[in-house]
Amino acid sequence: MAALDAGKFNPWAMALAQFDAVADRMKLDSGLKEALRTPRCQTAVACPVRMDNGTVRVFQGYRVRHSDALGPGKGGIRYHPDVSLDEVKALAMWMTWKTAVVGLPYGGAKGGIACDPKSMSASEKERLTRRFTREIVDAIGPEKDIPAPDVNTDPQVMAWIVDEYSALRGHPVPAIVTGKPVAIGGSLGRNEATARGAFFCVQHAADAIGMDLANTSAAVEGYGNAGYFAARFLHEAGVRIVALCDSKGGVRNADGLDPEAVLAHKKSTGSVKGFPEGEPATCEDVLTAECDILVPAALENEVNSSIAKRIGARIVAEAANGPTTPEADAILEAKGTMVIPDILCNAGGVTVSYFEWVQNLQSFFWTEDDVNRKLAEVMARAFRAVHEMSVWEKCSMRTAAYMRAVTRVAEAMRLRGYCA
Numbered sequence: 001m002a003a004l005d006a007g008k009f010n011p012w013a014m015a016l017a018q019f020d021a022v023a024d025r026m027k028l029d030s031g032l033k034e035a036l037r038t039p040r041c042q043t044a045v046a047c048p049v050r051m052d053n054g055t056v057r058v059f060q061g062y063r064v065r066h067s068d069a070l071g072p073g074k075g076g077i078r079y080h081p082d083v084s085l086d087e088v089k090a091l092a093m094w095m096t097w098k099t100a101v102v103g104l105p106y107g108g109a110k111g112g113i114a115c116d117p118k119s120m121s122a123s124e125k126e127r128l129t130r131r132f133t134r135e136i137v138d139a140i141g142p143e144k145d146i147p148a149p150d151v152n153t154d155p156q157v158m159a160w161i162v163d164e165y166s167a168l169r170g171h172p173v174p175a176i177v178t179g180k181p182v183a184i185g186g187s188l189g190r191n192e193a194t195a196r197g198a199f200f201c202v203q204h205a206a207d208a209i210g211m212d213l214a215n216t217s218a219a220v221e222g223y224g225n226a227g228y229f230a231a232r233f234l235h236e237a238g239v240r241i242v243a244l245c246d247s248k249g250g251v252r253n254a255d256g257l258d259p260e261a262v263l264a265h266k267k268s269t270g271s272v273k274g275f276p277e278g279e280p281a282t283c284e285d286v287l288t289a290e291c292d293i294l295v296p297a298a299l300e301n302e303v304n305s306s307i308a309k310r311i312g313a314r315i316v317a318e319a320a321n322g323p324t325t326p327e328a329d330a331i332l333e334a335k336g337t338m339v340i341p342d343i344l345c346n347a348g349g350v351t352v353s354y355f356e357w358v359q360n361l362q363s364f365f366w367t368e369d370d371v372n373r374k375l376a377e378v379m380a381r382a383f384r385a386v387h388e389m390s391v392w393e394k395c396s397m398r399t400a401a402y403m404r405a406v407t408r409v410a411e412a413m414r415l416r417g418y419c420a
Helices: 011-026 030-037 085-101 122-135 155-169 193-209 225-236 259-269 283-287 326-335 348-362 368-393 397-416
Strands: 041-050 056-065 073-080 107-114 145-149 217-221 240-246 249-252 279-281 293-296 315-317 338-340
Touching (some): 011 085, 011 397, 041 122, 056 085, 056 122, 056 145, 073 348, 085 107, 085 348, 107 145, 122 155, 145 155, 193 293, 225 240, 225 293, 279 283
Parallel strands (some): 217 240, 217 293, 293 315
């Protein structure tokens, strides 16, 4: 879904503005600041693919590793028509802060291909994935840069990458990606991890502001993997889901929506739009719905200043990456809205990806209960640290999360002598 401020905001400029504000507040050394503003590695490739009709199309692909100060790069690969180098750079930088804020031994990375996967057959997507893997084979690796699913990619896409990369290296390399099918080394609990981590954050945020989840309502923008599971977990906790949408439209019902029924409707029709047990709604309607909890779970820049002025939710849980523009962020902060920033709120996915990577390297696999328990511990520890810093520093949760993350990465760079 297109961001309302798409013509005004560049994701990379937005990511830099967020970082600069925190770096200046911290009085970060100018050399370290410049190093952290600059991606370590940028790869742009052309991917010629023979389509089912016999023609050849050339797709543009990117892989960016923003930082490796704390460990190998980590971040997803997205397939979307609007993918650009600036978007991928921004997403890679956000991954650096995300892995740092929850204490993972990773740097940030991201990848993407400018394509419309919804108009492509499965065989076309497979050929594109394999070609992209061949083009970036030297930029990725289980000890260098580990991809994962993102927008419009899934465990099947990761399976193709595992197969192609392993063939190129001449031996099985299951740890080259995370988010794989469990049958070939994926982790139990990974599919729900992003939303489960966001749900844990909402629970902690509700406790922090004295909100009883069982007597609240929520709206969820975006109904892919993260949006659906977020809605389901909230619904199971007694939260009334009053509005939902995907890229084609939405639905609202003040009495509540059943996430499972909405998902069944989407599977049969291709969208939540037209769900019979509610009224039609636009994504703007969903973002500004009367509710206690708002979960943006789609793309970046969806919550702009115009939207922010009309948001009445007490908690905004950013299950998407970069959904809130800096102007909107300032408005929400002035209103006293608790925004759980993306680099904390949706870090459950990369946390369980880390668990998967560890399991692959050890060839020893955990139960789903083990995964979920460890995820709960990581998210609780990270939320508590960020919230305590926000109180101590008298700043927003986003600023506190960035301060925690930037401090950790900058210290690693100092110790390793990056700017020597």
